[in-house]
Amino acid sequence: MKKTLLINQFNTDEDLLRKGDIFFLIGNMALNREHLLNVFNSTDSPYYKKCTFKPDGILLSIQIKDIPSVIALLIEEGFSVYNVYELYSPM
Numbered sequence: 001m002k003k004t005l006l007i008n009q010f011n012t013d014e015d016l017l018r019k020g021d022i023f024f025l026i027g028n029m030a031l032n033r034e035h036l037l038n039v040f041n042s043t044d045s046p047y048y049k050k051c052t053f054k055p056d057g058i059l060l061s062i063q064i065k066d067i068p069s070v071i072a073l074l075i076e077e078g079f080s081v082y083n084v085y086e087l088y089s090p091m
Contacts, residue, residue: 016065021087024070025057027080039077059087 026032036058040051047070052059060070067084074081 017063019061019063021059021061022064022067022070023054023057023059023083023085023087024074024081025083026074027082029054029056032079035077036079039073057083 026036029036033053036053039045040047040058040060042048047060047062050061052061060066062070071081071084
């Protein structure tokens with residue numbers, strides 16, 4: 001993993017199974033909060049109890065390999081995804 005400023009780049013070959021706190025910046029969060037709650041906080045969701053809601057997006061504690069699946073779900077549900085990154089934590 002290369003560190004550039006405060007954003008880590010994922011090397012998917014090495015980091016695929018590593019778990020991280022991944023933030024998804026969502027457009028119009030105030031308008032979409034209830035719909036996001038229904039999608040991510042229902043008991044049949046694979047992300048149940050892994051999601052934390054923030055003022056401008058969601059934070060998921062997931063494996064790196066799950067990022068494309070989350071993005072696909074967000075887009076399928078009609079959300080605008082503006083950015084995806086792992087929260088920076090100094091080592």
